[in-house]
Amino acid sequence: MARPQKDDADKREFTIRVRVTASEKLRIWQMAAENGYTPSDFMRLRTMAATQPLRHKPTPDRELLLNVMAELGKVGSNVNQIARALNSRDETGQLAGIDTDEINQAMQGLDALTAQVLKLLS
Structure with a gap:
C-alpha cells in the first residue's frame, strides 16, 4: 500500500x-x-x-521486521524474475527456460534471510 x-x-x-x-x-x-x-x-x-x-x-523488534520486509522484497523480486523468464518465449516461440544459477541465487537469498532472522532472534 x-x-x-x-x-x-x-x-x-x-x-x-x-x-x-x-x-x-x-x-x-x-x-x-x-x-x-x-x-x-x-x-x-x-x-x-x-x-x-x-x-x-524503531524498537529493535520493529527494526528487525523492517529488515525482514526488505529482504523478503528482494527475494520476491528474484522469484518474479524467475517466473517471468520461465514463462517467456524465444524468437521461435519455444519457452526460453531459465538458468539454474538464478534459481540457486534466489534460494541463497532466502537462506540468508532465514539466517539473519535466526541470528537476530537468538
Missing part, C-alpha cells in the same frame, strides 16, 4: 540550521535516543512544545 500524500501545508520543506559544539550535538543525539525520538523530532518537540512527534525511533 502506498503512503498517503500529505497536504502542502503539512509538508516539511524548510530547514533551519543551528550551530552547536561537538559536545552539544552529542548531548542532543543522546537525549533524543533516551527519549525514543529522532534528533529532528526531539528538537521540534523541545523548541515548540509541540504535541507528540509523528514517529519514534
